[in-house]
Amino acid sequence: MTTISRLLVLFSLVLASTVTFADDVVQRGQYLATAGDCAACHTARNGQPFAGGRVVPTPFGAIPAPNLTPDRDTGLGAWSADDFYRAMHSGEGHDGTSLYPAFPFTSYTKVTRADTDAIFAYLKTLPAVRRANTDDTLRWPYSMRSLMGPWRTLYFSEGEFQPDAGRSAAWNRGAYLVQGLGHCNECHARRNSFGAMVDDPFLAGGIVPVQNWYAPDLSMGAGGGLAGWTEADVVALLKTGRSLKGAAIGPMAEVVMRSTQHLSDGDLAAMATYLKSLPARDPPRMRESGxxxxxxxxxxxxxxxxxxxxxxxxxxxxxxxxxxxxxxxxxxxxxxxxxxxxxxxxxxxxxxxxxxxxxxxxxxxxxxxxxxxxxxxxxxxxxxxxxxxxxxxxxxxxxxxxxxxx
Known part of the structure; x- marks a missing residue:
């Protein structure tokens, strides 16, 4: 098999959902929206699903998550599939403005066009809820959306996930979910003073902004935050919220409740396979204890x-x-x-x-x-x-x- 043929096979495997309803676009979109944990931000407490209203706190001010239902005036009713892909892939709104990275387009850019189309198809089937979006409360100068141009140049790398021909289909599926829809790096990374993720080394852990929890390093190698974990331990935590190594606490508990427990065993195993491949970490520097x-x-x-x-x-x-x-x-x-x-x-x-x-x-x-x-x-x-x-x-x-x- 040539390298190109192998890449095509791997790419088709990455695109294919492991769930039984893979051929139904709307159901696949619902599954993918769950994998992306979209409802966590886009559903207010006791509110209509995906109708927005939940405020996303950031160190620079608060940003309300918008209405994703198909209401024409306040939701996605006037959007096309192209508009939705552009938002996910390029971080640009329906009117061409740059979106703030509180919406994790920095990770969602890796999601394929087929999958964004499926998510959009699912969102279009939701009951339309008329709920106007409120303005953000970002402090100056962060409220100047024009600053997103330089920020994007410095910190945003646009591009869909590219399968690695040297890796298995499971590894590629896991990498696609972890790097893209799962947007794990949005929490499990340090951020610089401009709010950009520091992704070298990748998934090395960091304090979740504003929420004030530490999202651990996800390497299972020596010195990693999951050192000593097995792939079965990772799957158990993501599926049930508990494992023999620990339990999901703090923000991760909500991720498990809303998202990962609903994923297929095959996808959870693929994610664990990918995390298992993360490199070992350098030993942490220990300060002297007086x-x-x-x-x-x-x-x-x-x-x-x-x-x-x-x-x-x-x-x-x-x-x-x-x-x-x-x-x-x-x-x-x-x-x-x-x-x-x-x-x-x-x-x-x-x-x-x-x-x-x-x-x-x-x-x-x-x-x-x-x-x-x-x-x-x-x-x-x-x-x-x-x-x-x-x-x-x-x-x-x-x-x-x-x-x-x-």
């Missing part, structure tokens, strides 16, 4: 024995899928300590999914633990057993005790 940090960890061991060991076990290995392990858990050892602090303070709530409709949850300890005690127990679990993460301080706890984005 006497205060060592004393804090010793105090934390006592707090852990009193408050945590019954569920998570004295050795930090947890108890099955009900109580996740803390030893080797990326949410415990993330570079910032944000996730561990927030879970101790506000609790940990895994999503209810079809495969796990009544998940175990961790209660909040904000009323039981002082800032010193919370810092002590978080420092302890970040440095106990095989964990080797930096300590946190009582000031760190105070900073996140009332932080928005919970």
């Amino acid at each position: 006497a205060d940090a060592r004393d804090l960890a010793l105090k934390g061991r006592t707090v852990y024995a009193e408050q945590c060991a019954d569920c998570h076990a004295a050795d930090g290995r947890g108890k099955g899928e009900a109580y996740p392990p803390l030893d080797g858990n990326g949410s415990v050892t993330d570079p910032t300590g944000i996730n561990a602090i927030r879970i101790v303070l506000t609790g940990g709530f895994a999503p209810a999914t079809a495969a796990n409709p009544r998940p175990y949850s961790m209660p909040p300890f904000s009323q039981k633990l002082s800032d010193d005690d919370a810092a002590a127990v978080v420092t302890y679990i970040r440095q106990a057993w095989s964990n080797k993460a930096p300590s946190v301080s009582p000031n760190d706890v105070r900073a996140y005790r009332s932080v928005p984005g919970g």
Whole structure:
């Protein structure tokens, strides 16, 4: 088989949905819209699906997500399939204006024309809802849409996903979903001062803007945020919200609830195959722990024995899928300590999914633990057993005790 022939075969496999209704354009579009988690932004709380009204917070101000129903005046009723593709692929609105990257066209540009057409066909079947879009509240100078021209030149690479002929069909399907529709890098990457993703290394983790959670590095190799995970662990987390390695907490819980639990087993396995191929990471730079940090960890061991060991076990290995392990858990050892602090303070709530409709949850300890005690127990679990993460301080706890984005 020639290289060109192999590319064509791979490309056809990437385009083909693994679900049984692949030949029905509207149903395939519904599946793809779910894979893209479109409803998460474009549906207001208790609102009509896809009718907009939900405000997307950014460090530069708030941007309301628009109405995607086929209402002619306030939704997509006057749009063509070409208009919709241009928005997804090029980040340009119906009137030719540059869209702000709160809409992740920086990832959706990789979605194929066939798939954007299917999503558009599905959206056109929704009940039309008349709901006018409100204006954004971006601060000056970010409110100057003309600045998007230079931003796009510097930080936006337009282009559909191109299959790798040297990789399997499963790897290509997984790469297509993770890089494109899944737009995983929009959370799992650092951002620079202009709000652009830092994607080298790719999917290396970062703080979710405004929501103030740390989205972990997704490499399963040595030094990665998912080091020690198997592909089955990844599939289990995306399908059920839990695995033997940890549970989906914070913003990821909503992603699992709204999107990934509804994907086919084949697509979830493909995503895991792709993540498995991400390169190993350099060991994190550890700062020296002073006497205060060592004393804090010793105090934390006592707090852990009193408050945590019954569920998570004295050795930090947890108890099955009900109580996740803390030893080797990326949410415990993330570079910032944000996730561990927030879970101790506000609790940990895994999503209810079809495969796990009544998940175990961790209660909040904000009323039981002082800032010193919370810092002590978080420092302890970040440095106990095989964990080797930096300590946190009582000031760190105070900073996140009332932080928005919970």
